Amino acid sequence: MTDDEVLVFPASFAQRSMWLENEINPGRPTYHVLAALRLRGRLDTGALRRALNTVVDRHEALRTVFDLDEDGPVQIIGPASELDVPVTDVARGDLEAAVTAEVTKPFDLYRGPLVRMRLLRTAPEEHVAVLVMHHIVTDGVSSALFVAELTACYGAYLRGEDPGLPPLEIQYADFTMWQHENLRGEKLSGLTRRWQRRLDGAPPLRLFTDRPYPAEPTFAGDTHTFTVPAPLVSRLDALARQERATAFMVFLAAFDVLLSRYSGQQDITVASPMAGRTRPELAGLIGFFVNPLLLRTDVSGEPTARELIGRVRNTCAEAFDDQEFPFESALELLRVQRRSTAGTPQVQAMLVLQNMPVPELRTPDLVIEPLRPDSKAASYELALDLEPDDETGYRAFLEYSSELFDAATVTEMAAEFVTILEGIAADPDAPVSTKPVDRQPMPWSEEPAQPPAEVPYRAPQTPIELELHEIFCELLGLERIGVDDDFLDLGGDSLSLLQLRNRVREEYGVEFPVRELFGRVDIDGLARRVLERLLAQDENGRSPQSSPNEEHP
Structure with a gap:
């Protein structure tokens, strides 16, 4: 592309989901992907800045911003703009707070850039490089690729050489177009039918929390770190081979048991990310490819460990076949x-098993140490991340919602998880108990909704009702809608609700916060709200103020 050329493509499915999440809860740090490196030695900040901009210029995903058109979110790929790498002096005791401040700083998906780097200098020759990207343009594998390319470019520029990175065969937008071409028609219908069958009747996970669910979650979180010892890992690996399973399947079986004990439920659904790089040319590309799968397991009947691993193996095999x-x-x-109302979390727990080798990072005059700072945010109520370690077996990071759980409870959960693994390894033919722990469940934030009662048809009458009727029919593909018919009950989803919000803004010049639409939305109620805002606009002589998070070009 030329220096001033701008390209527009549909957002990928993963990007569309992330864009919707950001519209519902703008600026959440749980959408930020962090890579932090401790740098000891003589640092050339000019070479680092040049290396950063080389990587950003090389990958179109890192030069992308987002907007919404009539068909949904779109990627807008622009030319590279020079990124700076500011340096901030920080006392060692304030380092964690400085990293958290950098991670939690919000991105603007409409304006960008969606990548930034800051150096935190703790001594003349000691820095922490904090690289933060919005998840909509990257994922875990991409973050590792970014750091590897950044390090290679930095070393080359210090030597006065060209980095010599291999050319990219395609860009992320090419993958997006292939994805949209591939996932449609009968293939998409077949995938939908099979996943609908797998998820039919799957209940939400209602964990025994220490506090009630907040009405307005802040997504504050914390992380408990522990280890799965190497001798135990060796025995579990041997069992996995015997059962024609993988280490991930054994860990998932144990995690399901843990969740069952801390919920009293025996139908457990856990999310787990797949890399999503199903084609070889995607291997070296930075972008948002990861696609979590919903893995549902029946732990009822006190199965033996072997039987439970078999159930998990079958669940995973079916899900992996339909991972697109x-x-x-x-x-x-x-x-x-x-x-559920739109925007309500549907999955409460995630399991991640890291299997990507950690690249060796070397540059002249620098010792580079990858760090894992805590972002103090939680995407899920519980998320277990397991990293292989040659010395200790697995390093485990149990991220949790600190709004729901005390640190002591999560420490107890981690110990219980290791105990479950030890029991599985010691006697895989013994029944695995899912007896609930001695805790009282807290009130659930949302009662299951009842099927909607039939509402007598009432035709639109006022000018605003007639105009909204036309918009409703266009977005839902229907010809007749009563003023009391609920938008979601008629087949609307999160994306079409956002399209409705934008159409209302275009037609009437009034703004609705996204969350205000994530309840019951019908023509009658929406017409009243539009009229109220128009009257307020007339009284004030200007448009009603909207939240800063709702503003965009």
């Missing part, structure tokens, strides 16, 4: 069958 099904579509299947 977009995560957002699976969540929408759950939302519809549970009759």
